[in-house]
Amino acid sequence: MNISETAKHAGLPVKTIRYYEEIGLIQPGRGSNGYRNFNHEDLHQLAFIARSRSLGFNIDDCRTLLALFSDQSRASSDVKTLARTHLERIDQKLQELQQMRATLAGLIDACAGDHRPNCPILQDLAKPIDPEKRD
Amino acid sequence: MNISETAKHAGLPVKTIRYYEEIGLIQPGRGSNGYRNFNHEDLHQLAFIARSRSLGFNIDDCRTLLALFSDQSRASSDVKTLARTHLERIDQKLQELQQMRATLAGLIDACAGDHRPNCPILQDLAKPIDPEKRD
DNA sequence: GTTGACCCTCCAGTTACTAGAGGGTTTAAA
DNA sequence: TTTAAACCCTCTAGTAACTGGAGGGTCAAC
Numbered sequence: 001m002n003i004s005e006t007a008k009h010a011g012l013p014v015k016t017i018r019y020y021e022e023i024g025l026i027q028p029g030r031g032s033n034g035y036r037n038f039n040h041e042d043l044h045q046l047a048f049i050a051r052s053r054s055l056g057f058n059i060d061d062c063r064t065l066l067a068l069f070s071d072q073s074r075a076s077s078d079v080k081t082l083a084r085t086h087l088e089r090i091d092q093k094l095q096e097l098q099q100m101r102a103t104l105a106g107l108i109d110a111c112a113g114d115h116r117p118n119c120p121i122l123q124d125l126a127k128p129i130d131p132e133k134r135d
Numbered sequence: 136m137n138i139s140e141t142a143k144h145a146g147l148p149v150k151t152i153r154y155y156e157e158i159g160l161i162q163p164g165r166g167s168n169g170y171r172n173f174n175h176e177d178l179h180q181l182a183f184i185a186r187s188r189s190l191g192f193n194i195d196d197c198r199t200l201l202a203l204f205s206d207q208s209r210a211s212s213d214v215k216t217l218a219r220t221h222l223e224r225i226d227q228k229l230q231e232l233q234q235m236r237a238t239l240a241g242l243i244d245a246c247a248g249d250h251r252p253n254c255p256i257l258q259d260l261a262k263p264i265d266p267e268k269r270d
Numbered sequence: 271g272t273t274g275a276c277c278c279t280c281c282a283g284t285t286a287c288t289a290g291a292g293g294g295t296t297t298a299a300a
Numbered sequence: 301t302t303t304a305a306a307c308c309c310t311c312t313a314g315t316a317a318c319t320g321g322a323g324g325g326t327c328a329a330c
Binding site: 071094101128 | 183246252261
């Protein structure tokens, strides 16, 4: 199967698939004209990667997950540990974003949003740094 | 004030401050030896940027916010609009992360995490792509 | 005068792609 | 048979916001 068909099946851009080959995530064969040939295995791997990425795993995690998948003697605990670590990263990010959201929403609420220059948002941003947070 | 003192006050790494100058966010003066000199205004701007960044605004937003701050004839609606747009970006990201988190947590829960190879996490990642989601 | 803590610039690397230039191949119609 | 569209290829550079490191000048103290 050629790259554009493959891209449709995997739900990935053609460029991304070339990139995945470049960094060694996949190794499709080549035809005599130099065009890439994707077989079932390649397709499966791409789908696997796409799904992993959509869950937020980074490329390195994907590499590890692919290796674990093809390792028949893996322990599920290894997979679970990787996933848990990733979940922690997500939770951390969620907390940060929720904190940001709360602060920002409060400021937006406080701002009249009219033609006048007075603005609580800018006032907050311009506040001297809290000495508690320094040192 | 020299750059390392300034960095402490602003709560930013020295490298970051140099970077902010390089991209034109700040323009500290220079001493005869070529060392940067930061005055009150520079310090204030750095704190302003640091605070904006901590709320998730990107560098371009920071530039705009700084301009609005120093524009006495600004309309608070301009600031509010910028902040609202940013809030929407945050909400979008939060939704994505929450979706990821839910899926991932479910999979982690389903995985025994023992020495055996059987693993629902890998099984999920290896699932053929949902035809609903394709085309 | 030398040591250590500063400061400087410039270059390269990070993540995960994406855009575009420049050029070969295939397919199908004219 | 030509030719045009629609493919395919590689290679380079750019994105965001820094960060690390090399190589080298400056300053204050002992």
